[in-house]
Amino acid sequence: MAPATVSTNLSADDTARHLPFEFNESVQSLVDASDNLKALPSKYNLGDTNDTGASSCESLPVIDYSALTSSDPHQRSKAVAELAEACTDWGFFVLVNHGVPEELIESLFATVREFFRLSDDEKKKYEAKSTSSPIACGNFNLKSTSNETFTLWRDFLKLYVHPDFYCPTKPQPLREILVEYTERTRKMARELVGAVAESMELDRKYVEEALELDSSFQKFGGNFYPPCPQPEQTLGLPAHNDPGLFTILLIHNGLAGLQIERQSHWFEVNPPPNSMIVNVGDHLEIFSNGRCKSSRHRAVVNKERERLSIAVGNGPGKDVVVGPAVPLVEKDGGALYRSMKYQEYVESQLSRTFDGISILDEQRIST
Ligand SMILES: O=C(O)CCC(=O)C(=O)O
Numbered sequence: 001m002a003p004a005t006v007s008t009n010l011s012a013d014d015t016a017r018h019l020p021f022e023f024n025e026s027v028q029s030l031v032d033a034s035d036n037l038k039a040l041p042s043k044y045n046l047g048d049t050n051d052t053g054a055s056s057c058e059s060l061p062v063i064d065y066s067a068l069t070s071s072d073p074h075q076r077s078k079a080v081a082e083l084a085e086a087c088t089d090w091g092f093f094v095l096v097n098h099g100v101p102e103e104l105i106e107s108l109f110a111t112v113r114e115f116f117r118l119s120d121d122e123k124k125k126y127e128a129k130s131t132s133s134p135i136a137c138g139n140f141n142l143k144s145t146s147n148e149t150f151t152l153w154r155d156f157l158k159l160y161v162h163p164d165f166y167c168p169t170k171p172q173p174l175r176e177i178l179v180e181y182t183e184r185t186r187k188m189a190r191e192l193v194g195a196v197a198e199s200m201e202l203d204r205k206y207v208e209e210a211l212e213l214d215s216s217f218q219k220f221g222g223n224f225y226p227p228c229p230q231p232e233q234t235l236g237l238p239a240h241n242d243p244g245l246f247t248i249l250l251i252h253n254g255l256a257g258l259q260i261e262r263q264s265h266w267f268e269v270n271p272p273p274n275s276m277i278v279n280v281g282d283h284l285e286i287f288s289n290g291r292c293k294s295s296r297h298r299a300v301v302n303k304e305r306e307r308l309s310i311a312v313g314n315g316p317g318k319d320v321v322v323g324p325a326v327p328l329v330e331k332d333g334g335a336l337y338r339s340m341k342y343q344e345y346v347e348s349q350l351s352r353t354f355d356g357i358s359i360l361d362e363q364r365i366s367t
């Protein structure tokens with residue numbers, strides 16, 4: 001869910017030597033081991049080139065999930081129109097009244113936090129071997145323009161959770177909590193896709209079949225950002241787009257750190273209590289032939305408090321070749337995006353992390 005688009009000048013050799021997932025020590029262990037860490041170890045330090053200025057964002061659209069699923073047609077159609085507007089304008093929105101019990105969310109946060117507290121030896125069992133590892137844990141290493149390796153100030157856990165479900169064995173309650181949470185979010189993402197389809201006058205069944213939503217490729221991502229001695233010199237997650245249809249994001253205690261790009265400006269988000277943040281992924285932009293917008297976003301870290309976010313990425317089926325929906329191409333007089341197999345897109349996005357070219361831009365057909 002978080003490939004970087006940091007520009008670099010790498011040769012093929014450099015790329016081959018570069019190990020994006022190499023996992024030596026978690027950020028958590030580094031912070032624990034040093035009594036009072038005053039400065040960033042150099043591998044985390046991006047230096048003064050790091051520009052993370054952002055304005056505060058008061059106007060992120062709010063979508064009421066209970067209205068969207070209401071049996072009252074007036075309420076529902078109003079919510080559908082608001083959702084369509086949010087997907088077109090920001091590509092991000094706050095989801096309220098989502099119906100996922102608060103206790104489930106709290107136990108999810110607690111258990112994922114516990115996972116990040118496990119020893120590095122335990123976590124290293126899940127070090128990623130490749131871009132398609134179904135369980136992956138560690139740090140993410142980027143190459144800077146000056147060809148130095150830079151490690152993000154973040155520990156992550158990534159899991160494939162649908163159609164096949166993968167989960168670490170520890171902490172023991174994680175599996176059951178994840179099964180329930182990912183099933184609920186998968187259903188929500190499907191509802192959201194259905195509502196967007198309706199707003200584009202597409203037949204819901206056509207969309208569900210074209211995107212093979214019964215076998216939706218769903219990924220779970222836990223992002224843990226420990227407190228950082230020099231937050232302005234580093235990044236939790238660099239600017240990126242999410243692949244897929246919708247990402248559903250939970251931010252523990254609504255702690256600031258997420259920034260969204262809109263019309264070339266960066267905005268920071270302060271999510272209200274009990275809400276979720278949802279964003280359009282690249283494949284909804286492609287499938288909607290550009291009606292919905294996949295917006296770049298990033299995560300900055302802070303000095304005082306650790307930050308935990310949980311991102312569930314909901315995609316089409318792995319093998320679906322995603323291009324613009326046929327009825328929309330007919331309406332628009334042409335496709336604005338190339339088609340590509342979903343899994344290939346996801347893997348290519350991860351492995352091209354370091355060349356600075358966004359895969360979404362490459363899919364766009366210039367008119
Ligand atoms: O931590 C955050 O607020 C953002 C996470 C994110 O963008 C991702 O996991 O793709």
Ligand SMILES: [Fe+2]
Pocket residue numbers: 001002240241242247297311
């Ligand atoms: Fe993201």
